[in-house]
Amino acid sequence: MSLYYLQKVLYELNRDAGVQQQYLDDVESLLGKYTLTEEERTALKKPDIGLLYVLGVNGQILMHFAAFHKIEWDDYLQSMRDGVTEHGAVRAGVYAMTGGGDNFTKDTEAKQEVD
Amino acid sequence: MALVYAGVCSHAPGITARAERADPVVRDEFYANLEIMRQDIKNSGAEALIVVGAEHFANFFMNNMPAFCIGMGDEYSGPIEDPDWLKIQPHKVPGSPELSMRIISEVMQTVDTAFAEEWKFDHGIMVPLHFLTPDYDLPIIPVNINCQGPPLTPLHRAWEFGEALRRACDAVPEKVALVGTGGISHWPATPDSGKINEEWDRDFLEKFKRNDKDAMLAYDDVQTYNDAGQGGFEIRTFIATAAAAKGATADVHFFAPIPIFAVGCTCARFNL
Numbered sequence: 261m262s263l264y265y266l267q268k269v270l271y272e273l274n275r276d277a278g279v280q281q282q283y284l285d286d287v288e289s290l291l292g293k294y295t296l297t298e299e300e301r302t303a304l305k306k307p308d309i310g311l312l313y314v315l316g317v318n319g320q321i322l323m324h325f326a327a328f329h330k331i332e333w334d335d336y337l338q339s340m341r342d343g344v345t346e347h348g349a350v351r352a353g354v355y356a357m358t359g360g361g362d363n364f365t366k367d368t369e370a371k372q373e374v375d
Numbered sequence: 376m377a378l379v380y381a382g383v384c385s386h387a388p389g390i391t392a393r394a395e396r397a398d399p400v401v402r403d404e405f406y407a408n409l410e411i412m413r414q415d416i417k418n419s420g421a422e423a424l425i426v427v428g429a430e431h432f433a434n435f436f437m438n439n440m441p442a443f444c445i446g447m448g449d450e451y452s453g454p455i456e457d458p459d460w461l462k463i464q465p466h467k468v469p470g471s472p473e474l475s476m477r478i479i480s481e482v483m484q485t486v487d488t489a490f491a492e493e494w495k496f497d498h499g500i501m502v503p504l505h506f507l508t509p510d511y512d513l514p515i516i517p518v519n520i521n522c523q524g525p526p527l528t529p530l531h532r533a534w535e536f537g538e539a540l541r542r543a544c545d546a547v548p549e550k551v552a553l554v555g556t557g558g559i560s561h562w563p564a565t566p567d568s569g570k571i572n573e574e575w576d577r578d579f580l581e582k583f584k585r586n587d588k589d590a591m592l593a594y595d596d597v598q599t600y601n602d603a604g605q606g607g608f609e610i611r612t613f614i615a616t617a618a619a620a621k622g623a624t625a626d627v628h629f630f631a632p633i634p635i636f637a638v639g640c641t642c643a644r645f646n647l
């Protein structure tokens with residue numbers, strides 16, 4: 261059970277440009293400092309947002325990590341839904357999906373220009 | 376009378392990050408009400424602004440999670456998020472360490488608060504500041520209540536903390552403004568982002584408006600999680616602000632669910 265360290269890597273990365281650089285330059289040695297399973301290590305490197313979500317990474321920590329990877333908002337939400345489809349319900353924490361995979365914004369959004 | 380303004384507002388990152396995707400009419404009315412808050416704070420003559428926030432793992436983690444923390448830095452910085460994502464550029468934010476020291480000392484008479492001379496702001500503080508002190512010229516004293524890493528700060532302790540903050544503000548000669556910032560019901564950073572329980576929000580705001588301590592402290596986290604999502608845990612910031620307002624009623628001058636902002640957007644001021 262290394263969810264604590266899985267989240268700790270992301271906490272330290274999210275708040276520190278130096279750790280972000282290390283993630284980009286030498287992710288193996290960065291992750292080597294934490295107690296992680298192979299599955300967690302792989303998910304962090306990929307990054308596999310859906311799996312990280314299902315493993316129970318706090319949503320706020322994961323949202324900042326997705327932003328760091330420049331993942332578009334809708335893609336980020338969809339990755340989490342896909343993660344649940346592929347791996348089952350969120351295994352820990354208080355950020356479980358409770359809306360059945362629905363999109364809660366599409367009906368109220370401003371009309372987007374389509375080019 | 377050293378507390379010269381008390382109010383609350385929302386802080387969801389979508390408020391800036393996804394601005395162009397919101398219904399422009401509702402969005403602009405929300406922004407106009409944040410502008411009213413900015414003017415109210417300015418007109419109050421406030422020399423410092425306490426922001427009672429609910430941060431999202433920018434500074435505090437489960438290795439050493441304080442129930443309460445108050446900033447005592449000379450200077451802060453933010454946002455920690457990718458600035459192009461949040462659409463708020465990096466800023467230095469002035470602190471007021473000497474004033475912080477006096478406020479913390481007074482709060483500690485009744486509440487064991489942690490303090491921090493370093494503090495990086497995430498959207499939880501940067502989004503409010505973007506609207507309330509857009510020139511980043513007013514000294515900020517950041518405050519955090521743990522609404523993220525269970526076990527969370529109990530609601531009645533958030534109330535007592537708010538009372539202690541008020542006592543501390545009243546004990547200093549400076550004019551101090553206080554803004555609490557959090558969501559009401561919301562499911563942020565989940566696939567359900569955009570889900571809002573408007574009925575629950577309106578019911579909470581009724582209790583908040585009349586500053587009904589017993590009604591606000593009667594919420595229970597299991598029920599809140601079911602009805603209002605994990606974002607609902609942030610009512611702690613509203614409750615602490617209500618306590619700091621010492622029984623004053625509140626004027627909720629804006630409330631509207633804006634799903635792409637992931638929260639029922641709220642602006643309120645207390646009739647101090």
Ligand SMILES: [Fe+2]
Pocket residue numbers: 386387429431499557558609
């Ligand atoms: Fe929040």
